[in-house]
Amino acid sequence: MNVLLKSATIIDSKSDFHNQTVDILIEKGVISKISNRINNSNDYREIHLDNLHVSQGWFDSSVSFGEPGFEERETISNGLKTAALSGFTAVAMNANTNPVLDSYADISFVISKGQNNAVSLYPIGALTNGSKGENLAELFDMKNAGAVAFYDYQKPIKDPNLMKIALQYADNFGGLICSFPQESKITGLGVVNENYTSTSLGLKGNPNLAEELQIVRDLFLLEYTGGKLHIPTISTAKSVSLIREAKKKKLDVSCSVAIHNLFFSDSVLEGFDTRYKVTPPLRTQEDIDTLIEGLKDGTIDMVTSDHNPIDIEHKKVEFDYAEYGTIGLESAFGALNTVLSTKKAIDILTKGKNRFGIASKPIALGVKAELTLFNPKTTYTFTKAQIHSTSKNAIFNNIELKGSVFGIIANKKVVLK
Template identity: 60%
Template sequence: MNILLKSAKIVCPENKDLHLKKRDILIKKGVIEKIGATVDAPSNIKVVEKENLHVSLGWFDSSVSFGEPGFEERETIANGLFTAGKSGFTDIVLNPNTHPVPDTSSDVVFLKERGQGKATKLYPLGTLTKNAEGIDLAELFDMRNAGAVAFFDFKKQISNPNLLKIALLYAQNFDGLVYSFPQDGDIKGKGVANEGEISTKLGLKGIPALSEELQIARDLYILEYTGGKLHIPTISSAGSVKLIAEAKKKGLDVSCSVAVHNLFFSDETLVGFDTHFKVSPPLRTKSDCKALIKGLKNGTIDFVTSDHIPMDIEHKRVEFDNAKNGSLGLESAFGSLNTIFELDETISLLTKGRERYQIDSPKLEEGAKACLTLFNPEGEYVFETNDVLSTSKNSMFVGATLKGKVYGIIHNDLSTL
């Protein structure tokens, strides 16, 4: 693949010589051959000229769900990776919420093979326990050797504290990363929305922030005892930010993420009982949103994720109590973040996180393999259903005003432009 990007404004704070400079970028056979003020186009090369073209290092998303195997009607791996690429993501971590779940090395190999030959690279998670049932540890070491980057019983709490203790101790033998979903199921009960004024007015059963914070506090105590590497995905409350900040001050090896929708929306959006806004953890208050944004800015929260979860219409077009959790997020991730943060901050958030999974970070320099995202950061627009590229259409961002458009990616000697 040979491409010449013309007059691309480079957004790369790591490279002070190129940051915010307009340059031509010549890419040959997937490698950045030349970066210059003016680069003449060789023969037989694709020249890319776009309105207000900006380019950055390829974006990374640590929480993406598809459907294959088992739920292909929601999303296949092929179309999911195409959607990720068109949304600007060169690398994604795939959640283990399939049927069957990936709890053996052969399952991980299957997922990696299904992701071969695409512009966006897929990094699978394996489950922490067999069948994600929370009883016995799965084949963690074998899955790690097969390519699993971490271990997670998707959106399920680890009820047994001793299981988490053993997992953290065992995973240290191969520098493995253990996930723990921050929700105490007994306190959550049958809750479907954030416990507060809005849920009370609407008559919806509440999920108190305590259910998240109590689980996190327990897990951090266990981590302090065992050592090891713990990741807490998609936190949602101000109290959680405070707990993790205190743990990091102690020197604990803990990381966390937040979903874009928990920054962009509050529980006030539930007034219409729209099931697209039913997610786990739930949308919380505006003050929680502010605390999460502050946590990202000061580094307490390590990275942001789309928490992309395709869900078929049969599980969304029902009563709020009965609807399944989840919203699409890949297609709207950049446009929503770009309305909250300055451009440099947005790109920093979208490019960080790989090191936690021991994934090599790309470079934007001559001689490096091309791992680039192309976009226009300007221009507001209303996100519509026809902006959704996923097979499922369950996006809570439909109707929201976003800022900026993604053109595509160049990665793995392939392009989605």
């Protein structure tokens, strides 16, 4: 794959070419020249795009593709195409499939399905057998098959001893344990944030306390056991402060936040629109402000689209019975670039790989091309026309966003809209 990018502004704080507008020559998938002007003497494919900006390829630490078992929601093939057109060169795929990904064979199957794509697919194995929270799954075997972490997607581990054993066992081979931050007995039947909004709508509330109690428990366990812990999709102000204090104590903990939890407060629920039914639930503006501060000061390590396609039969129903989840890959950059500066948005979108054991390198000569191409200045209303996913349960539908994606160059392939 040989291609010449013309007049591309590089956004990569770790690169010597940061903030420079240059031509970038890629030969056989490797960056061979970066200069103010490069003559196309070999008649390679040239890419000229309006206000072209280039960064390291983006990474999403939590996507769900359905396959195997829920292909009506999304297939791996279409999911990876969606990720590419959304600017992501690498994604970590959750184990919430049918059957659940909890064995060497399951992980091998997913990796084989993801081969020969521009986007690199990294499977996350289930933490417990069938994600039932009863017995540890074959963690070491899945690690050897290629699993980058272990997580029962959006299912809290109720048994603290099981979590303790998981942290201790995985520490022997450097495995990353993920724990969904929710105390189920406190959550009860809550479906939205416990607040005056839930009361006024007559919906059962899920209090901040449910998230924070689970985080406190897991941090105590981590301090006792050692190991590596990742807390996905935190949503409350107190959660940020708890993790900040844990990092000051040098605990090996990381966390993420879903992009929609940075954008929407629970006030949008007044219309009972089920596209806003997500877990953790949308919280208050005070929580949003603190989450953004947590991103800025490094307490929160990464953001995720938490892309979770749900078929219409399970989403377009009464609010109490609708499934949780939203697609988010297609709107991820536009949403994040709306609430943060472009530099910070790109910095966050290119973080996280190392935590999952995935190598990343700055844009430089001799480096394999793994690039995202985008325009940070465009503004538009996100509609179904921008959706590439099979499912259409988009929380950002009809929302004004800033910044659009052209595509990616990765694994010796060019994918552009």
